[in-house]
Amino acid sequence: MFGRVGRFCVNRPWLTIVAWIVAAIALSALAPSLKPTDDQADFLPSHYQSVQAAKLQEKAFPQRDQPAAIIVFQRSDGGKLTASDKEAVGKVAKNLQDQKYSKIKQVLSDPAAVSADGTIALANILADTKNVYDEDVVDSVKQMRADAKSPLGGTALKMGITGSAATALDSRESSGDTDAMIMMATLVLIIVLLGVIFRSPLIAFLPVLTILVVFTVANGLIATASELGGLKADQSVSALLIVVLFGVGTDYILFLLFRYREALRAGEQPKNALVNAVSSVGETIASAAGAVIVAFLALLLSTMGSMRSLGPSLAIAVAVTLVAALTLVPAVFSLLGTKAFWPSKSWQKQPKNTTANRIGSLVSRRPAAVAAVSAGVLAVLAVGVFGFKAEFDSESSLPKDLESVQAMEVLQKGFAAGGADPTLVYLEAKDGGKLEKPELKAFHDALVGVQGVGQVSEAVPSPKGDVAQFSVVLKYRPAEDKAISLVSGPLRDAVDEAAPEGSKALVGGTTAVLADIETAVNHDYKLVFPVAGVAIMVILGLLLRSVVAPLYLMVSVGLGFAATLGSTVWLFQGAQGEKGLLFMLPVIVYLFVVAIGTDYNILMVARLREEVRKGTPPREAVRLAVAQSVPTISAAAVILAGTFGVLMLADNSMLQQMGFAVSFGILLTAFIMALLLVPTLTTLLGEKAWWPGHQAPDAAEPTGTFREPGDRAVSGSASR
Template sequence: MFRRVGRFAVHRPWLTIAGWIIAAVALAILAPGLKSTTDETEFLPSHYESVQVGNLQEKAFPKTEQPAAIAVFQRTDGGKLTDADRRDVIKVAGGLEGKHREKIAKVVTGPQAVSPNGEIALANIIATTKNAYDEQLPKSVKQLREDAKPLLDGTQLKLGVTGQAATTLDSQESSGDTDAMIMSATLLLIIVLLLVIFRSPLIAILPVIIIMLVFMVAIGLIGTAAELGGLKADSSISAILIVVLFGVGTDYILFLLFRYREHLRAGQAPKQALEDAVAKVGETIASAAGAVIVAFLALLLSTMGMMRAMGPSLAIAVAVTLVAALTLVPAVFSLLGAKAFWPSKAWKKQPKNRFANGVGNLVSHRPGIMAALSTVVLAVLAVGAFNFKAEFDTSSQMSQKLESVQAMKDLQRGFSAGQSDPAMVYLKSKDGSPLDKAALETFRGKLAAVEGVGQASPAVSNPDGSVAQYSVVLKYAPSADKAIELAGGPLRDSAHKAAPEGTKALVGGTSAVLYDIKDAVGHDYRLVFPVAGLAIMLILGLLLRSIVAPVYLMIAVALGFGATLGATVWLFQDVQGKNGLLFMLPVIVYLFVVAIGTDYNILMVARLREEVQRGVEPKEAIRTAVAQSAPTISAAAIILAGTFGVLMLADNSMLQQMGFAVAFGILLTAFVMAMLLVPTVTSLLGHKAWWPGHQDAPKATAVPADASLGAAPQWEGEQVRR
């Protein structure tokens, strides 16, 4: 099948390329765009209490206004506010309200907004929309920050804006700079490394152009699937799509180009060499893509809508990349022929490849030692994974220089840390009858008595009196671990227990949402990872026609996952002293290290199988496979790891953790697992590794080639097609 696909693309290149261009343009024009959403409750199933709170609030209190941000005032000298300062606070708040910024209803302050210690004054910035995630709110907050500067002239005050909309604004602006840096660094790395590897400007530039075209098609198909098929996908997926497409796209292009160059060096004509390259590595690329696709589709089993939305989108992107690797890439290089390598002539001669041949010889001659050594390295690193602590306080991951972060610290000097975003407790009558006012006050007292609660506001009832709302200020920041555990544990337990007979209590708010997300993430780890592992094992079994090989390959993958997570824990928790790591980090490692990194294992074992099918002894098969695959794996891994490594330059702990984990994991997968552990274990098992498939393959009489060339042996009576 792959030979037929390759033959069509190679011999009808213009038709193939035209088809891709037409598809990209049509989808760019006609496909619906991806919508944006950042509402955490949209990502949780309806049985979670925080989601039920949101639904109840919508029905019982259909308000059109809500706090969007908080202006935090203090003296420039850090002292207590004077009477003149307090009058200036009211004047500045009135001036901000008078600007009439879009989606901002009013800016409210007063004597009660001054902290007990007299150092901090607040002004609530109230939005005209009940949607806390409205796209316009951060823009209006940015305008208000600028509006405040002239209003503060002549006063002794300084102002910082924090709260949900302000945090969103700072996060968007800081991540926007990071996205641009990632894209620039990615393009630069790919171009430079491809230029170094192939010494050809065409080969350095063409993969970038091809992947850009693939990105257009993928985005269009994802948008169409979201519109027509009910698939949830939002615009936030674009950034991760870029990294995935450049990662797997570069991998697959390199898999094909290295084999294409190998055939050219064996003396084949360009078109025949390209057709044979597709025939040889087509199954490998398809299997690698299949493993990544099923790993991403396993996210459909997630309880979190965010993960369920991400899975199919990424799967579609990888599927498009697979088709492009087997059709568009051969078509483009068919038109160029050997001129693609211009001006270099290195493709005409066999390189010495000292590193690749050295690794191949080492692995084939010392398989036991290398297997033991690589296993010990992975196992030791994996020990650190047991100390992994999930961190849900995303504000602590942000740069401490951001205004919203600094203003929140200032607010906490005078008020409870939870003042900016209190927990919301609702009490509703089960039969719809009005609630007893005395019981409401008693219930409030029990909420206020919970340890960790700063204060509980008096009940606010809906029009028919069947639902009461309490604003409960916690002593901890909304996304801090203590606040999350308090809202989801003692506060909920106390509210449920204290609810008067005939009523039901529900606890929501940011802290409660994060508690439910934490529970959902734990569920997903226990379900998604095993299912994805079994699916990848099935694909490996079909590729290798073996039951044994997929088992030890997945054990190696599990070790690599643990080693990656463990090394990240040691660096950030133990060395840098972080309270915990990004709670999504295991999923990120799973997506980029386990799923995409498995490509290198598949490439290696596929080449091993190819050599074994020819009847080569296991030892020689290992040497040849490693020597021939090492350059491809090294180049692909360095490009992908370098792309993520750029994230470590960001002034954001979350991005630094992500960058290190993925970059380190990819390099570990490539240079320890794929080049050392997998081939040595295969060598030790011998033909048993391919049971029940190729373990009884007949031996060939080989005429050894020069080992330094890393070439495959030639057999009597036949010319082995390279």
């Protein structure tokens, strides 16, 4: 099949290229825009209590104003606010109120909203929509920041706006800068590394131009699928999409180009060499892409909407990249022929590959020692995984110079840490009954008695009198561990116990959402990991026609996963003193390192199988396979790790964690697992590694495989 695809695209290059360009233009013009969201509540299913509380709020208090942001005032000299300062606070709030911003209901300043030490005053910004992350609300907050400068002039005050909408604004704007930086750094990195590897400006730029076309097509398909499927994209999807497309795309292009160059060096004509390259490496690329795709699609089993949307999005991107690698790339290089390598002449010469041959010889001569050392290194790094601590506070990862972050720090000096975003508790009478005042008073007193609760508002009854809302201000920041533990445990237990007979109580708000996300993530760890692992094993089994090889490959990859996460724990929690790591990091590392990193294992084992089928003795087959694979795997891993490593340039600490973990994990997978551990284990197992496929290699051999003159395919037993 891959030979037929290769022949079609190589012999009809213009038709293939025009078809891709038309698809890119059409999708760019017609596809809806991809609209990411910051609201984590969008990502939880309806059976979680925080989602039920939000629905109850919408039903019982449909017109109730929603706190969107807080204006924090203080004197420039840090002193106590004077009477004229407090008057100026009121004037600023009134001036903003008179501006009539989109979806902003009120800007209120309360003379009583002054800190106990008299140094900080607050004004509340209330939205007339439940969704405080609404684009209009966020844009209105941005405009308020600019408009407040004029009435504040001439006073001794300075101010900052914080809270949910302000944080979303700063996150959006810093993310936009990050995406542009990541795109530029990724392009420069790929161009420079490809130029160094092939010494050709055309090969340095052509893959980048090709992937830009693929990026346009994939982005359009993802946006269309999100629109039709009602999926909500997480804010991080755009940054991940960039590195996945450019990283994986460059990998697949390198797999093809190295095999194409190998065929040219053996004397093949350019077009025939290109067809043979597609035929030889097509199954490997398809299997590698298939492993990544099924791993991403395993996220559909997640209870987290962000994961369920991220999985299909990245799966679509990898599928488009696979098709492009087998069609668009051969078509482009068919037009160029050997001119693609200009001005370098190295494609005409067999390289000495001294280092690669030494590695191959070491692996084949001392398999037990190399396996023990490489496994030992991974095991030592894996010890750090036991110290992993999940961090749910996304705001803590934002750059410290953002206005929302700085204003929040000022607010917390004078008010309860949870004051900016109170937890909301709802009490609902069942069967159409009404709540009585004594019941509400007793319930209120029970909430006040919970350790860790700072303040509890008086009950706010709904118009029908069947629901009451209590605003609970915690002593901790809404997203920190103590707040999440308090809400998920003691507070929810207390409201359940204090709810009068014939009523039910629900805890909602940001902290409750994060508590439910923690529960959902723990569920996903237990479900998504095994499903993705089994799916990848099935693909490996189909590729290798073996039951044994996929087992030890996945064990080695699992060890690599633990080593990657352990190294990240030691660096960020140990060396840098972070309180925890991004709560999604284990899922991301598992999927990116296990799925994408498996590409190199697949390439190595497929090459081993090819050498065995030629009748090469087992140890010599290992030596040749390793020596031939070192240049390809090394180049691909450095580029792929580099593209993910670019995320470490971001100001966001969670993107830095993600960048380090994935890039370091890919390097571990390539240089320790694929080039050392996997071939040595294969050597030690001998023909058992291929069971039962070694019994009939000719039937399983892909058509169009490039062979040296005199090569023959024989069974594993004959090659011994």
